[in-house]
Amino acid sequence: MSTAVSAERRAILRSLSEFCEAEIRPHVLAWDEAQEFPRDVFRKLGQLGFLGVLVPEKYGGAALSYMDYQAIVEEIASVDPAVALALAAHNSLGSGHIAQFGSEAQRQKYLPRLTSGEWLAAWGLTEADAGSDSSGTKTTAVRDGESWVLNGSKNFITNASVGRVAVLMAVTDRERGNKGISAFIVELDHPGIRVGKKENKLGMRASDTCTLVMEDCRVPAGNLLGQPGSGWVDSMKVLDGGRISIAALSVGLARGAYEAALAYSRDRRQFGKPICEFEAIQFYLAEMATGIDAARLLTERAAAAKDAGEPVTKLSAQAKLFASEMAVHVTDRAIQIHGGYGFTKDYPVEKFYRDVKLCTIGEGTSEIQKLVIARQLLGGA
Ligand SMILES: Cc1cc2nc3c(=O)[nH]c(=O)nc-3n(C[C@H](O)[C@H](O)[C@H](O)COP(=O)(O)OP(=O)(O)OC[C@H]3O[C@@H](n4cnc5c(N)ncnc54)[C@H](O)[C@@H]3O)c2cc1C
Numbered sequence: 001m002s003t004a005v006s007a008e009r010r011a012i013l014r015s016l017s018e019f020c021e022a023e024i025r026p027h028v029l030a031w032d033e034a035q036e037f038p039r040d041v042f043r044k045l046g047q048l049g050f051l052g053v054l055v056p057e058k059y060g061g062a063a064l065s066y067m068d069y070q071a072i073v074e075e076i077a078s079v080d081p082a083v084a085l086a087l088a089a090h091n092s093l094g095s096g097h098i099a100q101f102g103s104e105a106q107r108q109k110y111l112p113r114l115t116s117g118e119w120l121a122a123w124g125l126t127e128a129d130a131g132s133d134s135s136g137t138k139t140t141a142v143r144d145g146e147s148w149v150l151n152g153s154k155n156f157i158t159n160a161s162v163g164r165v166a167v168l169m170a171v172t173d174r175e176r177g178n179k180g181i182s183a184f185i186v187e188l189d190h191p192g193i194r195v196g197k198k199e200n201k202l203g204m205r206a207s208d209t210c211t212l213v214m215e216d217c218r219v220p221a222g223n224l225l226g227q228p229g230s231g232w233v234d235s236m237k238v239l240d241g242g243r244i245s246i247a248a249l250s251v252g253l254a255r256g257a258y259e260a261a262l263a264y265s266r267d268r269r270q271f272g273k274p275i276c277e278f279e280a281i282q283f284y285l286a287e288m289a290t291g292i293d294a295a296r297l298l299t300e301r302a303a304a305a306k307d308a309g310e311p312v313t314k315l316s317a318q319a320k321l322f323a324s325e326m327a328v329h330v331t332d333r334a335i336q337i338h339g340g341y342g343f344t345k346d347y348p349v350e351k352f353y354r355d356v357k358l359c360t361i362g363e364g365t366s367e368i369q370k371l372v373i374a375r376q377l378l379g380g381a
Contacts, residue, residue, distance in 0.1 A: 005071070009067070009068050012071075012072070015048075016048075019048065020078075023044060024076070024080050025079050028079065028348070028351065031082070032082065032351055033205075035201075035205045035206065037207070037208045038083065039162060041083065042087075042090075042117055042120060043117050044117075045117060046118070047116075049062040050062075051095075051114065051117045051120075052091070054066070054091060055095060056099075059099070059108070060115035061099075062115075065307045066244060067303045067304060067307055069245065069248075069303070070245065070300065073088055073245045074252035074255065077249040077250075077253045078255045081253045081356070082203075082204045082205060082206035084249045084253075085362070086159055088245040088246065089122065089123060090122075093167070093242050094114070094121025094165070096238055096242070097123060097234065098110050098121070099111060100238065101230075105222065106225065110165060110185065120163040121167070122157050122160050122166040122167075123158075123167045124166055124168040125235050126155050126156050126157070127152065128153070132364070132367070134169075134232065135178045137152075137170065137171055137181050137232070139151065139168070139170040139171065140171050141172050141182060143172075144218070146220065147221060148170075148218070150193075150216075151214055151215060151216060151217070153212060153214065154168060157210060158207055158208065160188075160195055160209070160210035161195040161210045163188055164189065165185060165186065165187050166212065167184070167185055167186075167225060168184050169182070169231045169232060170184060173229060176229060178232045179229045179232070179233070181232035182225075182228050182229055182230070183225040183231035183235065185219070188212075190219065193212060194212075196212065197211045202357060203351070203354030204355050239363055240306075240313050241312070243320040243363050243364065244299060244306060244319060244320070246323075246324065247299040247302065247319035247320045247324070248303075251292060251327070254291070254323075254326060254327040254330040254331065254356075256348065257288075257327075257330055257352040257356075260352075261334040261337040284336065288330045288334070291326040291329065292326070292330065295319070295326045298315075299323055301315055302315035314377070318373055320359075320363065321366055321370065331353040331356045335350070
């Protein structure tokens with residue numbers, strides 16, 4: 001498998017890097033402290049094509065590959081993982097679900113607004129009692145004439161209060177278990193749906209995370225997304241792709257922390273020399289760089305398989321598991337290399353250390369990734 005970077009991808013990454021330096025890096029800490037979602041940045045990301053990365057051109061998308069997408073998420077995460085998280089939820093979850101499973105009418109109605117950045121997308125599977133076990137979904141959707149009426153709530157939804165549309169999973173046939181869960185497109189200014197609790201988070205604070213509450217939320221029958229009862233199965237396929245983006249996010253986050261630690265180790269002097277001349281620090285740097293490269297290779301392997309239309313359930317879970325745990329380790333080492341200064345907000349590694357924990361939790365915890373991988377190894381469903 002070739003992992004050579006194409007000239008086109010290199011050009012995209014160069015302009016994205018310039019954008020991140022100018023529009024994101026100067027504000028990272030302020031957004032984090034205020035838990036402020038940078039809406040203007042997302043408008044500009046939309047204009048630049050980064051909110052429709054995987055969507056076909058006929059719906060206004062950039063029609064890039066998963067290999068391009070993972071590189072884009074890595075680049076943004078190396079500067080601000082919270083921005084990368086919101087972008088990933090929009091691209092691969094909300095918009096991705098509509099692009100993959102929507103009818104032609106649904107794609108035409110929603111995707112141009114989402115790819116342009118006019119609207120942001122959210123995606124809701126998780127509930128209070130349905131986290132790792134998402135088949136425990138309690139939200140219901142009942143058919144009433146030409147409408148579906150939704151009741152229930154969704155927890156921890158990225159982009160919930162800044163998004164204009166969400167893809168939400170709800171039970172349409174309780175008897176059928178997982179096969180009785182359907183997906184719905186719900187516009188978030190619609191009567192009957194409201195934003196509930198906004199989470200006050202450890203990290204990823206510039207990313208918006210809220211509860212969505214549905215009380216007799218009536219949506220047109222045409223907003224059923226995919227086949228009735230296919231919502232959970234389709235969600236698992238959406239997550240197969242989404243996990244590649246969380247793996248890429250982990251790689252970028254780790255790279256950001258590593259680059260900061262490498263630069264610091266050259267500047268900081270103790271015992272009359274830069275600390276990078278101590279073998280202990282060199283070993284840390286060597287392990288960090290090797291972990292990042294290994295995780296990127298796993299991420300690229302999963303992305304290449306996705307582009308080739310091959311099954312990615314195991315590959316994306318392996319990439320996400322390895323990359324997220326690697327990133328936790330790398331950010332820990334990055335703080336250690338900074339000594340006491342790493343424990344302060346004067347250096348970027350403090351924020352990477354807080355942000356990283358989400359990577360081992362969101363889109364399936366590390367324990368769930370191991371279950372997914374083991375099931376594939378043992379030939380289960
Ligand atoms: C910042 C943030 C953003 C998020 N964004 C979204 C979003 O946009 N949309 C969405 O739908 N969800 C979102 N989530 C939810 C996320 O996907 C869930 O938090 C995650 O799947 C875990 O579910 P839980 O929190 O209920 O933990 P639980 O399922 O309660 O797990 C608790 C612990 O038990 C372990 N565990 C559970 N079951 C098993 C098992 N069978 N074997 C071994 N260990 C097990 C878990 O690994 C974990 O360590 C987000 C979460 C966060 C924090």
